[in-house]
Amino acid sequence: MAGSAKSGNVIVKYLPVYFVLLAISFLEVFLAYQHFSTAGLLAFLLFLAVCGAMLAVMYFMHLAHERRSLFLTLIPALIFVLLMMNMIWTDSFRLLHMRPFAH
Protein backbone atom coordinates (compact mmCIF):
# COMPACT_ATOMS: atom_id res chain seq x y z
CA MET A 1 0.00 0.00 0.00
CA ALA A 2 2.24 2.73 -1.28
CA GLY A 3 -0.37 5.39 -0.80
CA SER A 4 -0.77 4.84 2.90
CA ALA A 5 2.92 5.47 3.42
CA LYS A 6 2.37 9.05 2.27
CA SER A 7 -0.47 9.74 4.71
CA GLY A 8 -0.32 10.14 8.45
CA ASN A 9 1.80 13.26 8.88
CA VAL A 10 -0.97 15.73 8.26
CA ILE A 11 -2.19 15.62 11.87
CA VAL A 12 1.30 16.42 13.14
CA LYS A 13 1.68 19.09 10.46
CA TYR A 14 -1.47 20.91 11.56
CA LEU A 15 -1.11 20.39 15.32
CA PRO A 16 0.38 23.91 15.80
CA VAL A 17 -2.70 25.44 14.11
CA TYR A 18 -4.92 23.22 16.28
CA PHE A 19 -3.24 24.35 19.49
CA VAL A 20 -3.32 28.02 18.45
CA LEU A 21 -7.07 27.71 17.80
CA LEU A 22 -7.55 26.14 21.23
CA ALA A 23 -5.41 28.85 22.83
CA ILE A 24 -7.49 31.54 21.12
CA SER A 25 -10.69 29.94 22.47
CA PHE A 26 -9.33 29.78 26.03
CA LEU A 27 -7.98 33.34 25.79
CA GLU A 28 -11.45 34.52 24.77
CA VAL A 29 -12.96 32.92 27.88
CA PHE A 30 -10.23 34.48 30.05
CA LEU A 31 -10.86 37.93 28.55
CA ALA A 32 -14.60 37.58 29.02
CA TYR A 33 -14.05 37.45 32.80
CA GLN A 34 -11.86 40.56 32.87
CA HIS A 35 -13.56 43.85 33.58
CA PHE A 36 -13.65 45.40 30.12
CA SER A 37 -16.46 47.55 28.81
CA THR A 38 -18.87 45.69 26.52
CA ALA A 39 -17.52 47.55 23.47
CA GLY A 40 -13.92 46.83 24.45
CA LEU A 41 -14.63 43.17 25.11
CA LEU A 42 -16.50 42.90 21.80
CA ALA A 43 -13.50 44.38 19.96
CA PHE A 44 -11.06 41.93 21.62
CA LEU A 45 -13.31 38.92 21.03
CA LEU A 46 -14.04 39.81 17.40
CA PHE A 47 -10.35 40.34 16.69
CA LEU A 48 -9.49 36.94 18.16
CA ALA A 49 -12.41 35.26 16.34
CA VAL A 50 -11.27 36.73 13.01
CA CYS A 51 -7.70 35.52 13.69
CA GLY A 52 -9.01 32.02 14.45
CA ALA A 53 -11.24 32.05 11.39
CA MET A 54 -8.37 33.13 9.13
CA LEU A 55 -6.20 30.30 10.46
CA ALA A 56 -9.01 27.80 9.84
CA VAL A 57 -9.69 29.10 6.33
CA MET A 58 -6.06 29.35 5.27
CA TYR A 59 -4.76 26.09 6.75
CA PHE A 60 -7.61 23.70 7.61
CA MET A 61 -9.50 24.63 4.44
CA HIS A 62 -6.23 24.98 2.50
CA LEU A 63 -7.11 28.32 0.94
CA ALA A 64 -3.46 29.33 1.42
CA HIS A 65 -2.46 26.50 -0.92
CA GLU A 66 -5.00 27.33 -3.65
CA ARG A 67 -4.49 29.85 -6.42
CA ARG A 68 -4.62 33.43 -5.26
CA SER A 69 -7.49 34.08 -7.70
CA LEU A 70 -9.77 31.92 -5.52
CA PHE A 71 -8.87 33.93 -2.40
CA LEU A 72 -9.39 37.20 -4.29
CA THR A 73 -12.77 36.05 -5.58
CA LEU A 74 -14.13 34.86 -2.24
CA ILE A 75 -12.70 36.87 0.63
CA PRO A 76 -13.01 40.52 -0.51
CA ALA A 77 -16.63 39.89 -1.59
CA LEU A 78 -17.44 38.37 1.81
CA ILE A 79 -15.77 41.21 3.70
CA PHE A 80 -17.61 43.77 1.55
CA VAL A 81 -21.02 42.20 2.22
CA LEU A 82 -20.33 41.90 5.95
CA LEU A 83 -19.16 45.52 6.13
CA MET A 84 -22.30 46.68 4.33
CA MET A 85 -24.37 45.06 7.08
CA ASN A 86 -22.92 47.53 9.58
CA MET A 87 -25.34 50.23 8.53
CA ILE A 88 -27.90 48.89 11.02
CA TRP A 89 -26.11 50.16 14.11
CA THR A 90 -27.36 53.76 14.07
CA ASP A 91 -30.93 52.49 14.14
CA SER A 92 -30.28 50.07 16.99
CA PHE A 93 -28.70 52.87 19.07
CA ARG A 94 -31.73 55.06 18.25
CA LEU A 95 -34.05 52.34 19.55
CA LEU A 96 -31.94 51.93 22.69
CA HIS A 97 -32.47 55.56 23.59
CA MET A 98 -36.10 55.49 22.43
CA ARG A 99 -35.69 58.51 20.20
CA PRO A 100 -37.95 57.68 17.25
CA PHE A 101 -36.84 60.61 15.07
CA ALA A 102 -33.36 61.16 16.45
CA HIS A 103 -30.71 62.34 14.02
Added chain:
Amino acid sequence: MSETEAAMQGHGAMLEASPYAIPSRKLTMWLFILSDAVTFGAILFGYGYLRTASNDWPTPFKFNPSILNVMIMTVVLITSSLTMLGAVDAAKAGDKPKATRFLWSTILLGVIFAGLHLREWFSMIDEGVRLFQNPWGSPLFGASFFSITGLHMLHVVTGVVAIAVVSRLFTRGRLTPGHVETMGLYWHFVDLVWMFVVPLVYLLNISR
Protein backbone atom coordinates in the same frame (compact mmCIF):
# COMPACT_ATOMS: atom_id res chain seq x y z
CA MET B 1 -12.43 21.91 -35.07
CA SER B 2 -10.85 25.25 -34.14
CA GLU B 3 -11.35 26.81 -30.72
CA THR B 4 -13.58 29.48 -32.25
CA GLU B 5 -15.80 26.86 -33.90
CA ALA B 6 -15.97 24.89 -30.65
CA ALA B 7 -16.93 28.02 -28.71
CA MET B 8 -19.63 28.87 -31.27
CA GLN B 9 -21.09 25.39 -30.87
CA GLY B 10 -21.31 25.80 -27.11
CA HIS B 11 -18.19 23.84 -26.15
CA GLY B 12 -16.11 26.85 -25.15
CA ALA B 13 -16.15 25.95 -21.47
CA MET B 14 -14.49 22.61 -22.26
CA LEU B 15 -11.54 24.36 -23.85
CA GLU B 16 -11.16 27.14 -21.31
CA ALA B 17 -8.86 26.45 -18.39
CA SER B 18 -10.37 26.91 -14.92
CA PRO B 19 -9.17 30.22 -13.44
CA TYR B 20 -8.99 28.57 -10.00
CA ALA B 21 -7.48 25.21 -10.99
CA ILE B 22 -9.89 23.30 -8.76
CA PRO B 23 -12.68 20.84 -9.61
CA SER B 24 -16.13 22.31 -10.11
CA ARG B 25 -17.51 20.49 -7.02
CA LYS B 26 -14.91 22.16 -4.84
CA LEU B 27 -15.66 25.59 -6.32
CA THR B 28 -19.36 24.94 -5.76
CA MET B 29 -18.69 24.12 -2.11
CA TRP B 30 -16.66 27.32 -1.74
CA LEU B 31 -19.54 29.34 -3.21
CA PHE B 32 -21.99 27.59 -0.88
CA ILE B 33 -19.70 28.39 2.07
CA LEU B 34 -19.56 32.02 0.95
CA SER B 35 -23.36 32.27 0.85
CA ASP B 36 -23.68 30.42 4.16
CA ALA B 37 -21.14 32.77 5.75
CA VAL B 38 -23.31 35.69 4.66
CA THR B 39 -26.36 33.95 6.15
CA PHE B 40 -24.61 33.50 9.49
CA GLY B 41 -23.25 37.05 9.22
CA ALA B 42 -26.77 38.39 8.74
CA ILE B 43 -28.20 36.41 11.66
CA LEU B 44 -25.32 37.50 13.94
CA PHE B 45 -25.72 41.14 12.86
CA GLY B 46 -29.45 40.81 13.56
CA TYR B 47 -28.63 39.48 17.01
CA GLY B 48 -26.23 42.39 17.55
CA TYR B 49 -28.96 44.82 16.52
CA LEU B 50 -31.42 43.34 19.03
CA ARG B 51 -28.82 43.21 21.80
CA THR B 52 -27.78 46.83 21.27
CA ALA B 53 -31.35 48.08 21.03
CA SER B 54 -32.44 46.36 24.27
CA ASN B 55 -31.46 47.92 27.56
CA ASP B 56 -32.49 44.83 29.55
CA TRP B 57 -30.60 42.18 27.60
CA PRO B 58 -30.04 39.23 29.96
CA THR B 59 -26.59 37.87 30.82
CA PRO B 60 -27.47 34.39 32.06
CA PHE B 61 -24.44 32.23 31.23
CA LYS B 62 -22.67 31.02 34.37
CA PHE B 63 -19.19 29.48 34.16
CA ASN B 64 -20.57 26.19 35.37
CA PRO B 65 -22.37 24.66 33.52
CA SER B 66 -22.75 26.90 30.44
CA ILE B 67 -19.29 28.32 29.70
CA LEU B 68 -17.55 25.10 30.78
CA ASN B 69 -19.88 23.16 28.48
CA VAL B 70 -19.13 25.56 25.63
CA MET B 71 -15.37 25.17 26.17
CA ILE B 72 -15.69 21.40 25.95
CA MET B 73 -17.84 21.75 22.82
CA THR B 74 -15.19 24.00 21.27
CA VAL B 75 -12.40 21.49 21.97
CA VAL B 76 -14.56 18.70 20.52
CA LEU B 77 -15.35 20.65 17.34
CA ILE B 78 -11.79 21.83 16.69
CA THR B 79 -10.56 18.26 17.28
CA SER B 80 -13.11 17.02 14.75
CA SER B 81 -11.59 19.41 12.19
CA LEU B 82 -8.24 17.76 12.84
CA THR B 83 -9.66 14.27 12.31
CA MET B 84 -11.30 15.50 9.10
CA LEU B 85 -7.89 16.69 7.88
CA GLY B 86 -6.61 13.19 8.61
CA ALA B 87 -9.49 11.69 6.62
CA VAL B 88 -8.82 13.89 3.59
CA ASP B 89 -5.12 13.14 3.72
CA ALA B 90 -5.67 9.38 4.02
CA ALA B 91 -8.26 9.44 1.22
CA LYS B 92 -5.86 11.26 -1.10
CA ALA B 93 -3.14 8.74 -0.24
CA GLY B 94 -5.49 5.90 -1.20
CA ASP B 95 -5.69 4.49 2.33
CA LYS B 96 -9.42 3.80 2.51
CA PRO B 97 -9.52 2.03 5.91
CA LYS B 98 -7.64 4.88 7.56
CA ALA B 99 -9.80 7.52 5.83
CA THR B 100 -12.92 5.71 7.00
CA ARG B 101 -11.62 5.55 10.59
CA PHE B 102 -10.93 9.27 10.56
CA LEU B 103 -14.33 10.02 9.02
CA TRP B 104 -16.09 7.99 11.72
CA SER B 105 -14.01 9.71 14.40
CA THR B 106 -15.26 13.00 12.98
CA ILE B 107 -18.83 11.71 13.05
CA LEU B 108 -18.41 10.60 16.68
CA LEU B 109 -17.06 14.01 17.68
CA GLY B 110 -19.92 15.69 15.80
CA VAL B 111 -22.45 13.57 17.67
CA ILE B 112 -20.77 14.40 21.01
CA PHE B 113 -20.92 18.11 20.09
CA ALA B 114 -24.62 17.87 19.22
CA GLY B 115 -25.29 15.99 22.48
CA LEU B 116 -23.52 18.67 24.54
CA HIS B 117 -25.42 21.32 22.64
CA LEU B 118 -28.73 19.63 23.40
CA ARG B 119 -27.74 19.43 27.08
CA GLU B 120 -27.15 23.20 27.01
CA TRP B 121 -30.52 23.77 25.34
CA PHE B 122 -32.40 21.63 27.87
CA SER B 123 -30.63 23.42 30.71
CA MET B 124 -31.80 26.78 29.28
CA ILE B 125 -35.33 25.48 28.74
CA ASP B 126 -35.39 24.21 32.35
CA GLU B 127 -34.54 27.73 33.49
CA GLY B 128 -37.60 29.03 31.64
CA VAL B 129 -36.09 30.28 28.38
CA ARG B 130 -38.47 29.96 25.45
CA LEU B 131 -38.47 31.42 21.92
CA PHE B 132 -40.22 34.62 23.01
CA GLN B 133 -39.87 34.73 26.77
CA ASN B 134 -37.39 34.26 29.55
CA PRO B 135 -37.32 35.04 33.27
CA TRP B 136 -34.60 37.71 33.08
CA GLY B 137 -35.25 40.50 30.55
CA SER B 138 -35.65 41.15 26.85
CA PRO B 139 -37.97 38.45 25.46
CA LEU B 140 -36.01 38.41 22.19
CA PHE B 141 -33.05 36.79 23.93
CA GLY B 142 -34.55 33.32 23.53
CA ALA B 143 -35.40 33.94 19.87
CA SER B 144 -31.88 35.00 18.98
CA PHE B 145 -30.20 32.34 21.16
CA PHE B 146 -32.21 29.44 19.76
CA SER B 147 -32.08 30.77 16.17
CA ILE B 148 -28.31 31.17 16.06
CA THR B 149 -27.36 28.03 17.98
CA GLY B 150 -30.17 26.10 16.25
CA LEU B 151 -28.96 27.06 12.78
CA HIS B 152 -25.45 26.03 13.76
CA MET B 153 -26.64 22.74 15.22
CA LEU B 154 -28.62 22.09 12.03
CA HIS B 155 -25.35 22.45 10.14
CA VAL B 156 -23.61 20.05 12.53
CA VAL B 157 -26.35 17.40 12.26
CA THR B 158 -26.48 17.79 8.46
CA GLY B 159 -22.71 17.47 8.36
CA VAL B 160 -22.71 14.32 10.48
CA VAL B 161 -25.28 12.67 8.20
CA ALA B 162 -23.45 13.81 5.06
CA ILE B 163 -20.08 12.54 6.35
CA ALA B 164 -21.67 9.16 7.14
CA VAL B 165 -23.04 8.94 3.59
CA VAL B 166 -19.73 10.06 2.04
CA SER B 167 -17.82 7.58 4.20
CA ARG B 168 -20.02 4.68 3.15
CA LEU B 169 -19.94 5.55 -0.55
CA PHE B 170 -16.20 6.25 -0.48
CA THR B 171 -15.54 2.87 1.15
CA ARG B 172 -17.56 1.20 -1.62
CA GLY B 173 -15.57 3.05 -4.26
CA ARG B 174 -18.48 5.12 -5.51
CA LEU B 175 -16.92 8.43 -4.43
CA THR B 176 -13.43 9.84 -4.95
CA PRO B 177 -11.01 11.47 -2.50
CA GLY B 178 -12.15 14.77 -4.02
CA HIS B 179 -15.60 14.20 -2.56
CA VAL B 180 -14.05 13.61 0.88
CA GLU B 181 -12.06 16.83 0.53
CA THR B 182 -15.18 18.78 -0.43
CA MET B 183 -16.99 17.31 2.58
CA GLY B 184 -14.04 18.42 4.70
CA LEU B 185 -14.42 22.01 3.50
CA TYR B 186 -18.00 22.04 4.76
CA TRP B 187 -17.03 20.57 8.13
CA HIS B 188 -14.24 23.10 8.69
CA PHE B 189 -16.75 25.86 7.91
CA VAL B 190 -19.06 24.55 10.64
CA ASP B 191 -16.07 24.76 13.01
CA LEU B 192 -15.31 28.29 11.79
CA VAL B 193 -18.84 29.55 12.45
CA TRP B 194 -18.65 28.25 16.02
CA MET B 195 -15.62 30.51 16.56
CA PHE B 196 -17.95 33.49 16.11
CA VAL B 197 -21.00 32.05 17.89
CA VAL B 198 -19.11 31.43 21.15
CA PRO B 199 -17.79 34.96 21.75
CA LEU B 200 -20.84 36.80 20.45
CA VAL B 201 -23.64 34.69 21.91
CA TYR B 202 -22.05 33.23 25.06
CA LEU B 203 -19.03 35.24 26.19
CA LEU B 204 -20.69 38.65 25.77
CA ASN B 205 -23.55 37.42 27.98
CA ILE B 206 -21.78 35.84 30.93
CA SER B 207 -23.25 36.10 34.39
CA ARG B 208 -20.96 38.07 36.76
